[in-house]
Amino acid sequence: SPQTEEERNRKFPEDIFRLVWQERGWFIYEYTDALPRVFLADSYLVLGDDQSILDRLFDSSHNLRTLVLEKEPSLRIEKANDPGEVRILLYGADEVTIETKTQGNTLLYLSDCYYPGWKAYINGLNVALFRANYAFRAVAVPAGTNYVVFRYEPGSFLWGKRISVVSLVGLVAVLVVLYRRKRNTV
Secondary structure (H helix, E strand, O other): OOOOHHHHHHHOOOOOEEEEEEEOOEEEEEEOOOOOOEEEEOOEEEOOOHHHHHHHHOOOOOOOOOEEEOOOOOOOOOOOOOOOEEEEEEEOOOEEEEEEEEOOOEEEEEEEEOOOOEEEEEOOEEEOOEEEOOOEEEEEEOOEEEEEEEEEOOHHHHHHHHHHHHHHHHHHHHHHHHHHHHHHHO
8 A cells, every 4th residue: 555655754864865767656765864885984893703893783882984894903093173085096807096185094995895805906016906895895094195906806806817818829839830830831
């Protein structure tokens, strides 16, 4: 049965939901309190096992902008009055490039899935990639302007690339040998 406006307002309070579309009894709401795809964080805690991480994330008192990491970053993260700026420059299926401008060392959070094979680079240098908030990615970013690249480079892809290059070189060598033999027999 269709809900009354009062029932919808109780389920979807206007302070955190915004009605973006409605037609013939169908309603679509935007959750306005959602975390952005990418943000800078100066607050984190380290928990070592999956259950502890999940318990913390589902604790209603936990602020999701306080990242939960499995390991301590090697860079000392500094509390900042000004969080800095972050901007996505390129967003592709296997590469994401982000520009950061910060006063101090901070954590860059990307709400894309953490998965083996993803690598992180800051200004061209390979850096540690952290699993943040159980399933997402984060890197420790030094103060200043930086370009952070997340690139999917699984070992299987690199091996496939090497095998392809060796195969191509072998094919060219065989063709050269066959061409010379044919030329010498004529």
